[in-house]
Structure formats: C-alpha cells, structure tokens
Amino acid sequence: MKVDVLLGLQWGDEGKGKIVDVLTPGYEIVARFQGGPNAGHTLEFEGKKYVLRSVPSGIFQGNNLNIIGNGVVLDPALFKEEIESLEVSGHDLTKRLLVSKKAHLILPTHRLLDACYEATKGDSKIGTTGKGIGPAYTDKISRNGLRAGDIFHNFEEKYNAAKTGHLRILRQYGYDTSPLADIEKEWFAGVAKIKEFTFIDSEYYINNAIKRGLKILAEGAQGTMLDIDFGSYPFVTSSNTISAGACIGLGMAPRLVGEVYGIFKAYCTRVGSGPFPTELQDETGNKLREFGFEFGSVTGRPRRCGWIDLVALRYAIMINGATQLIMMKSDVLDTFDTIRACVGYEINGRKITGFPFEVNGSIKPVYVDMKGWQTDMTKMRKEKEFPAEFNRYISFLEKELETPVKIVSLGPDRAQTIIRQLNS
Ligand code: GDP
Ligand code: IMO
Numbered sequence: 001m002k003v004d005v006l007l008g009l010q011w012g013d014e015g016k017g018k019i020v021d022v023l024t025p026g027y028e029i030v031a032r033f034q035g036g037p038n039a040g041h042t043l044e045f046e047g048k049k050y051v052l053r054s055v056p057s058g059i060f061q062g063n064n065l066n067i068i069g070n071g072v073v074l075d076p077a078l079f080k081e082e083i084e085s086l087e088v089s090g091h092d093l094t095k096r097l098l099v100s101k102k103a104h105l106i107l108p109t110h111r112l113l114d115a116c117y118e119a120t121k122g123d124s125k126i127g128t129t130g131k132g133i134g135p136a137y138t139d140k141i142s143r144n145g146l147r148a149g150d151i152f153h154n155f156e157e158k159y160n161a162a163k164t165g166h167l168r169i170l171r172q173y174g175y176d177t178s179p180l181a182d183i184e185k186e187w188f189a190g191v192a193k194i195k196e197f198t199f200i201d202s203e204y205y206i207n208n209a210i211k212r213g214l215k216i217l218a219e220g221a222q223g224t225m226l227d228i229d230f231g232s233y234p235f236v237t238s239s240n241t242i243s244a245g246a247c248i249g250l251g252m253a254p255r256l257v258g259e260v261y262g263i264f265k266a267y268c269t270r271v272g273s274g275p276f277p278t279e280l281q282d283e284t285g286n287k288l289r290e291f292g293f294e295f296g297s298v299t300g301r302p303r304r305c306g307w308i309d310l311v312a313l314r315y316a317i318m319i320n321g322a323t324q325l326i327m328m329k330s331d332v333l334d335t336f337d338t339i340r341a342c343v344g345y346e347i348n349g350r351k352i353t354g355f356p357f358e359v360n361g362s363i364k365p366v367y368v369d370m371k372g373w374q375t376d377m378t379k380m381r382k383e384k385e386f387p388a389e390f391n392r393y394i395s396f397l398e399k400e401l402e403t404p405v406k407i408v409s410l411g412p413d414r415a416q417t418i419i420r421q422l423n424s
C-alpha cells in the first residue's frame with residue numbers, strides 16, 4: 001500500500017481543504033505533514049462552512065483517523081480554539097485526532113518574534129500570517145525547539161529556557177513584550193486542552209498502518225511556490241510544502257509515495273509580498289478577487305489575483321512529481337469572454353521557459369488567449385454537460401502541463417466537484 005499526497009501547486013489557497021474532504025471516503029487515515037495555523041483550509045457542505053488551520057481536512061466524512069504529523073508546528077492556543085469551535089458544531093475529535101510527539105510547538109514568544117522580524121524588515125517584509133511560523137521552524141532547525149511530546153517531560157523548565165532566549169532577542173530589538181502575559185495565559189490553557197488528545201510516535205503509526213494495508217492521504221498546507229527551498233525565496237513559508245515534505249513530515253520512505261495530487265486554481269492568487277509574474281492590478285484582477293471571493297481565510301487580507309501561470313505550474317509539477325491534477329474555481333471564470341494563460345516569460349526581450357532564480361519587475365509574461373465558455377457551470381454534475389470551450393481549456397492545460405486533470409471543482413461546496421472519466 002502506498003501513501004497518496006495532496007498538495008498545492010501555486011501560492012496556497014488552491015482549495016486543498018475542499019478536495020481532501022471530497023477524497024476522504026477513499027482513505028482510512030488523513031495526515032497533515034507540514035505547516036501550522038498559517039493554513040486556512042475551507043470546507044463547505046450541507047449549507048455549512050468550516051475553516052481548518054491545524055486539524056486535517058479529513059474529519060468530516062466517515063470515522064477515519066486524522067494525524068497531525070511531526071512536520072507540523074502546533075500552537076496550543078489556536079489548536080484549542082479550533083477544537084472548541086468544532087465541538088460546538090458537534091464534532092468531538094478526541095478519539096479521531098492523533099498528535100505526533102515530534103510535532104514542534106509554536107510558543108507565545110514565537111508570535112512576538114514573527115511580528116518583530118516583520119517590523120524590522122520594513123518595506124521588504126514577507127507579509128507573514130503572524131502566527132510565529134518562521135521563528136518556530138527556526139528553533140526546530142537550530143535545535144532549540146520544544147516538541148509536543150515535551151509537554152510530559154520537564155515542560156516548564158524547557159519552556160522557560162526557550163522563553164528566556166526569545167526575550168533576550170526581543171529586548172535587543174527593543175520590541176514591546178507587554179502582550180506576552182495574556183498570550184501565555186491562552187497558550188497554557190491550550191496546552192491543557194492538547195493533553196486530552198493521544199500523542200503518538202506517528203512514524204511508527206503510519207508505517208504500521210501502511211503494512212496493514214490502510215489507505216493514507218497525506219495533506220499538505222501552503223503551496224509549492226511557498227516552499228522554503230523551491231518557492232519564491234525569501235517570500236515563502238518556513239517548511240517544505242512539496243511531496244518530499246510528506247516523507248519528512250510523516251516519517252515515510254520515498255518509495256511509499258503513491259499518487260501525487262497537485263491542486264491549482266484555474267487562475268492564480270497570492271497573499272503577502274513577493275513576486276507574482278501574472279498579477280493583474282487592474283479591473284480584471286479586481287473581478288477575479290470579487291468573483292472568487294479572494295480574501296485570506298486566516299487573516300482576511302485581500303489576495304492578489306492574476307492569470308494562470310504555466311511556467312510556475314510546470315516547475316511545481318516537476319518538483320512534486322505530480323501524477324494527477326485537480327483544477328479548482330473554474331466557475332470564477334464562467335463569465336469571462338477571454339481567458340489568458342501565461343506560457344512563458346520574457347526577460348529583457350529574451351524568452352525563458354523555466355522559473356528563474358530571481359524574479360523581478362522586468363519579467364513579462366507571454367500569454368495565450370482562449371475563448372471563455374461564458375456559461376454558468378456551478379450546477380453541472382456531469383462531465384458531459386461541459387461546454388466545448390471549457391473542454392478545450394482543460395485539453396490545452398493537459399497538453400502544456402503533460403499531466404492529466406482528473407478532478408474539476410465548479411464551486412466551494414463538496415457537491416460541486418466532478419471526477420473526470422473521459423479522456424480529453
Ligand atoms: P486551501 O488553503 O488550499 O484549503 O484553500 P482556501 O480554503 O484557503 O481557499 C479556497 C477558497 O475557495 C475557499 O473559500 C473555498 O471555499 C473556495 N473554493 C474551493 N473550491 C472552489 C471552487 O471550485 N469554486 C469557488 N468559487 N470557490 C471554491
Ligand atoms: P494554505 O494552507 C496562502 C504565506 C503568507 C506569507 C508567507 C509566509 O491556506 O494554503 P508564514 O506565516 O507562513 O511565515 O507566511 O506565506 N502563506 C500562505 N498563503 N495560503 C497559506 O496556507 C499560507 N500560509 C502562509 O501570506 O506570504
């Protein structure tokens with residue numbers, strides 16, 4: 001049995017939450033492998049809407065198990081908030097959500113450090129979600145981090161040592177630490193909440209499950225272009241969001257990776273700073289934002305919008321070894337008369353086809369224009385209802401990306417999803 005991996009191919013918010021939920025009935029375990037509460041994964045079904053941050057999106061269908069893997073960074077305060085809001089809506093997860101002992105903790109001072117580093121960067125700030133992600137992963141790599149399992153082993157001593165170190169840095173920057181006492185109060189309440197859950201050696205758990213023939217879906221957060229190694233550095237997040245990250249973040253061998261589902265929007269968005277070659281700062285960009293309701297699920301920030309970027313997508317498919325593609329939010333384009341796709345970049349009049357090391361203002365996207373389908377597709381439930389122009393768009397993408405589009409999503413609801421049977 002192999003583990004399938006599902007991840008974003010763009011700059012995040014591709015619709016991972018929705019599709020994990022759709023695919024969940026086919027899996028016994030869903031396991032998040034990286035990121036933290038910087039993620040906001042939205043699911044809609046039966047008239048209800050949920051936004052998950054640290055909890056995997058496999059909790060709403062069937063009785064399968066969900067795992068927070070070792071590659072995740074967990075903020076107990078936000079975890080408590082998330083769990084309690086799920087409890088209010090009738091979802092008790094204490095028996096169905098397992099936490100890796102090796103997942104690292106985001107401490108209250110990590111949040112302050114995140115804000116402090118952003119303030120110091122001024123105009124060149126990353127535009128982080130402010131959840132302490134960078135500082136938490138920094139401590140992991142510099143071997144100063146606290147892990148979830150530490151909660152049961154001299155926790156106070158370890159916590160105080162880490163906090164003292166962080167306060168020293170914050171003082172050097174002259175950063176205001178007065179909010180700390182309040183944040184700490186919530187955080188320790190979160191630590192008490194987390195103790196209600198079962199802590200596991202997730203690498204053993206997952207490998208045993210694979211041996212027993214259980215089907216596992218590894219769920220990614222963020223997107224490939226935010227990957228710490230391969231994204232648009234330094235405007236990235238602090239973890240490996242790519243398929244290889246699933247091996248590290250769950251403790252499974254590369255040979256155990258099965259299907260790699262790569263998700264993308266029929267156009268493109270990004271939140272925060274950094275290069276975005278196909279960004280549209282015009283009426284069309286505004287229309288994409290308005291029709292796609294492109295506002296961050298975590299921070300509420302307006303997302304930057306633009307045309308689909310096949311240069312970045314080809315790169316992402318290569319890095320991940322994506323075996324199947326899932327196209328989201330094509331309904332947002334339902335009224336457009338022309339749809340553009342960026343097939344290459346031009347730098348100083350020279351055509352380049354790969355994603356460059358340094359992306360700056362001098363990049364000019366090369367576009368191919370296609371006729372839009374101008375049909376409301378949101379109520380369609382069968383592939384044979386698709387308009388010809390839409391099928392042409394998919395065929396064009398499959399040819400350009402050399403990978404099949406197996407699922408298309410025509411709206412935010414679980415029901416607005418079509419698994420393609422026909423070969424285009
Ligand atoms: P994730 O972080 O990848 O899980 O994606 P987000 O949940 O942050 O952002 C995707 C947004 O698009 C959410 O508001 C979803 O409800 C919504 N969404 C997902 N699929 C579709 C779709 O096919 N059409 C439309 N219009 N909205 C969608
Ligand atoms: P999901 O899982 C979109 C972006 C931030 C910022 C950069 C670094 O919902 O797709 P961080 O807080 O991680 O240090 O911020 O990464 N970012 C996301 N953008 N979707 C996300 O998650 C993101 N998580 C982080 O906006 O540009």
Ligand code: MG
Nearest residue numbers: 013040041297
């Ligand atoms: Mg999101």
